[in-house]
Amino acid sequence: MTEKREQAERESVFILEAARLKFGCGAVEELGWDLERLGLARIFVVADHGLRTFGILNRIGDILSSAGIVATFFEDIGIEPTLASFGRAAEATKGLDIDGFVAVGGGSTIDTAKVANLIHCHGGAIMDYVNPPIGAGRKPPSPLKPLVAVPTTSGSGSEATTVAVLDLPALGVKTGISHRYLRPSLAVVDPELTRTTPAGVTASTGLDVVCHAVESYIAKPFHARPRPANPDDRPPYQGSNPVADIWSAKAIEFGGQYLVRAVRDSDDIEARGAMMLGATMAGIGFGTAGVHIPHACAYPVAGLRHEYRAAGYGGDHPFVPHGFSVVVTAPAAFRYTYDAARERHAQAAKWISGSPIDRPGPDSLPRALIDLMRQVGAPSGIAELGYREADIPALVEGALKQQRLLALSPKPVDSGRLEQIFLESMRNW
Numbered sequence: 001m002t003e004k005r006e007q008a009e010r011e012s013v014f015i016l017e018a019a020r021l022k023f024g025c026g027a028v029e030e031l032g033w034d035l036e037r038l039g040l041a042r043i044f045v046v047a048d049h050g051l052r053t054f055g056i057l058n059r060i061g062d063i064l065s066s067a068g069i070v071a072t073f074f075e076d077i078g079i080e081p082t083l084a085s086f087g088r089a090a091e092a093t094k095g096l097d098i099d100g101f102v103a104v105g106g107g108s109t110i111d112t113a114k115v116a117n118l119i120h121c122h123g124g125a126i127m128d129y130v131n132p133p134i135g136a137g138r139k140p141p142s143p144l145k146p147l148v149a150v151p152t153t154s155g156s157g158s159e160a161t162t163v164a165v166l167d168l169p170a171l172g173v174k175t176g177i178s179h180r181y182l183r184p185s186l187a188v189v190d191p192e193l194t195r196t197t198p199a200g201v202t203a204s205t206g207l208d209v210v211c212h213a214v215e216s217y218i219a220k221p222f223h224a225r226p227r228p229a230n231p232d233d234r235p236p237y238q239g240s241n242p243v244a245d246i247w248s249a250k251a252i253e254f255g256g257q258y259l260v261r262a263v264r265d266s267d268d269i270e271a272r273g274a275m276m277l278g279a280t281m282a283g284i285g286f287g288t289a290g291v292h293i294p295h296a297c298a299y300p301v302a303g304l305r306h307e308y309r310a311a312g313y314g315g316d317h318p319f320v321p322h323g324f325s326v327v328v329t330a331p332a333a334f335r336y337t338y339d340a341a342r343e344r345h346a347q348a349a350k351w352i353s354g355s356p357i358d359r360p361g362p363d364s365l366p367r368a369l370i371d372l373m374r375q376v377g378a379p380s381g382i383a384e385l386g387y388r389e390a391d392i393p394a395l396v397e398g399a400l401k402q403q404r405l406l407a408l409s410p411k412p413v414d415s416g417r418l419e420q421i422f423l424e425s426m427r428n429w
């Protein structure tokens with residue numbers, strides 16, 4: 001193949017579609033005004049029931065009613081959404097005369113609203129839209145109704161992304177639905193809403209933010225992908241590109257600078273606000289560029305064993321919070337990817353640790369990350385989450401199912417490499 005033809009078959013285009021963002025203490029007080037501006041008079045509110053305890057949902061109810069907005073609340077959200085919990089939300093919208101959706105809660109809540117909106121607008125079964133090969137990968141034929149996302153945790157970045165993550169316990173995998181029509185029309189990010197978030201939740205979600213940002217910053221560049229046959233086939237996760245880099249870089253810096261403070265003191269609104277903004281910024285970065293090895297490994301890590309009890313998550317069922325399931329394999333993954341993008345790894349290490357790195361090498365970024373994990377009380381590795389070496393083949397098999405993500409790794413990853421990464425991740429310290 002000639003060099004010219006080879007170049008012609010590489011991607012040469014990237015696209016940035018970011019959610020509109022309103023940020024700051026008190027931003028939620030303007031929710032009525034924002035909904036009116038979007039023409040939403042009758043809305044379906046998907047909300048985390050736990051927020052009732054803190055008076056947040058009553059406050060939002062008051063804000064909506066004083067703006068004359070008619071709201072139907074739905075609060076039956078799964079911590080890790082399943083087909084059944086998405087289905088219940090979609091079912092609850094049936095026959096309702098609504099103009100749009102509002103989601104109030106963490107990533108699971110926002111994802112539930114995205115899927116309820118999709119099925120409400122276009123019908124069909126949820127699996128029709130789930131990413132292939134697990135689902136049929138059907139694309140929504142036209143835009144959905146407006147969705148306004150009000151995140152109350154600073155992690156998933158779901159308020160800025162095109163993705164809804166779905167747990168399929170029967171298959172032992174997590175997958176999702178991704179399409180640009182799923183992206184919220186507006187993210188209203190109010191740091192005051194995280195004041196009640198427990199330290200353990202802030203730690204896990206904050207480490208998720210750092211991983212989103214680092215993974216997208218070091219992802220395979222967009223121009224290394226094959227050119228799609230038509231624009232509709234261009235994946236939402238396009239690979240790193242100069243615009244996503246800006247968002248990802250800033251989010252890494254915020255994680256290094258503010259996460260420890262945000263975990264240690266729930267009244268440190270400056271730090272909690274920075275982590276919320278960081279989560280949304282990382283959401284814009286990875287929502288465009290994509291995540292890879294740690295997130296691919298996180299699916300089986302969260303899915304296969306349910307023994308870990310995380311502080312701060314309440315409830316009595318053991319599970320691995322998403323951020324912890326991601327970060328445990330990140331040091332080993334970044335050690336492996338180092339030589340594909342040395343400067344970027346060194347830069348990320350510098351932002352996380354907040355100081356220049358002397359003689360950067362494969363261990364610089366893993367060391368900076370491990371230091372942060374220890375300071376915020378993260379589990380030390382997959383052993384602490386209940387895994388033994390005998391579980392590694394099953395973990396590898398689960399991670400290999402996430403080819404959509406693994407394709408964005410800056411270095412090729414096969415089963416032997418994943419085995420090595422899981423082995424190194426048994427204990428990070």
Ligand SMILES: [Fe+2]
Pocket residue numbers: 156208212295322326
């Ligand atoms: Fe994540």
